[in-house]
Amino acid sequence: MTRFLSPFYSLVREHRPIIPILVVFLVLAGSYGIVTPVFEAPDEPAHYFYIKYVGDTGSLPAITDTTTEQPWAGQGHQPPLYYSLGAHVTALVDTSDAQQLLQRNPHANLGYSMALGNKNILVHSDEERFPYHGAVLAVHLGRLLSTLLGTITVLAAYLTGLEVSPQNRMIALGASLLVALNPQFIFISGTVNNDNLVIALSSLAVLFCLRLITRGPTGRNALALGFLLGLAQLSKLNSLPLWLLIPFVPGVAHARHRPPLKTTIQHALLICLVALGISGWWFARNYSLYGDPTGFNAHFALQGRRARRLTLRRLLWEGQGLKMSFWAVFGWFNIVTNEIIYRFFDLLSLTGFLGLAISAPRFLRNKRDLSLGPLGILPLWIGIMFVSLLWWNRQVMGFQGRLLFPAISAISLTILWFETILSRPMLAPSHSCACSDTANYRFSDPLSIYCPGICSAPHTLRRGAGESAAPARYHPW
DSSP states (O other): OHHHHHHHHHHHHHTTTHHHHHHHHHHHHHHHHHHSOTTOSTTHHHHHHHHHHHHHHSSOOOOOTTGGGSTTGGGTTSOSHHHHHHHHHTTTSOOTTGGGGOOBOTTOOTTOTTSOSOOOSBOOOGGGSSSOOHHHHHHHHHHHHHHHHHHHHHHHHHHHHHHHOTTOHHHHHHHHHHHHTOHHHHHHHTSOOTHHHHHHHHHHHHHHHHHHHHSOOOHHHHHHHHHHHHHHHTTOGGGGGGGGGTTHHHHHHHHHHOOOHHHHHHHHHHHHHHHHHHHHHHHHHHHHHHSSSSOHHHHHHHHOOOSSOOOHHHHHHHHHHHHHHHHOEETTTTEEOOHHHHHHHHHHHHHHHHHHHHHHHHHHHOTTOTTHHHHHHHHHHHHHHHHHHHHHHHHSSOOOGGGGGGGHHHHHHHHHHHHTTTSOGGGHHHHHHHHHHHHHHOOOSSSOSSSTTSSOOSOOOOTTSOOOOOOOSOOOO
């Protein structure tokens, strides 16, 4: 037995420094999952009731003219993988009382952070307190699933950092720490939301893109990338932009390692065929139901499109919410934190992307620089995700930072790596540590950033009290 486990033990010893970061993240995200009242997170009711529908019926929901009456309506167009996992996790729980949790707060301030009070969308009761039972237990099991998926993302950020800079482990640790201590990521990882699965799978897919470039194209890595790409398509449709990396990655790998052209083409085809073999049925189903392989048209018909055209002025205004919600906007887009937190993250981001701007000309001039391929894919993926989010925001009002989280590993690595252009490499992880110290300095809102529950109790409202809170000017994605 020891002989079989020895490779695992050696792997743990080799990557021992990442373990405390994973533990800290598990504690933080788990704490958020415990103290956040049930369904007081973006789209959580619809995500949970999608899980319940799959568990109860053994089938997938379809959008029809009467779908608006269903509690899963806002997410009925979503691919099924996260919900199928959630249905298995909650299979043994009696959730017949789920509808009782949907007592709306008529005074909720949805998406408006400046309003005082009414920060919850529902009215809550002591039935939601520990020990959990019924649908409340199912929700917390779903949140635990999300937390475990978030841990995979933190680990993927670390491994991606090692792939980019194997000689400087501190960069990898700093990037994983920045992901693990991102308050918004912690919050989302403690909620029932399919973002958590697509973030983890997209982060792993980017990792294997880098492995194809740095280690050379192999059939095993191409197969793994195709597998992850296919699973990501079945998680959420904001993984579709991953397809835009596929022409780039084999091309760069071919230029760096000079395998036979036939081998490069075979690997590219293998990636595509495996991904389509896993996810193609979902697009075929959508086309047969809605005449649209993505299902977006049915979703827009149900939820509506943006009423006002997205002008440059409005884009800049909404971009402030995007920037803030990438780091720390809680509840239903209606709970913000102390301004010092946002200024700190602004400075952190600015210095990182300033380093990118300074170093880019040098990389472009030195076309033989072997780091161009691995480093180039990170800003490329960030840019692709931002453009796709811009397209989405032209359709609906959905400029939320969490929608960029499939690129969170790339963003964190880009920030930390290019900060080393402006400072000594060994200082990079200290920025992430400072994130924790600064964030804990002062947080005067209902949820503290890294110590949720200290500043407020999760159930301050009772059914019938007539006060609560939630989001506004908000569109489900």
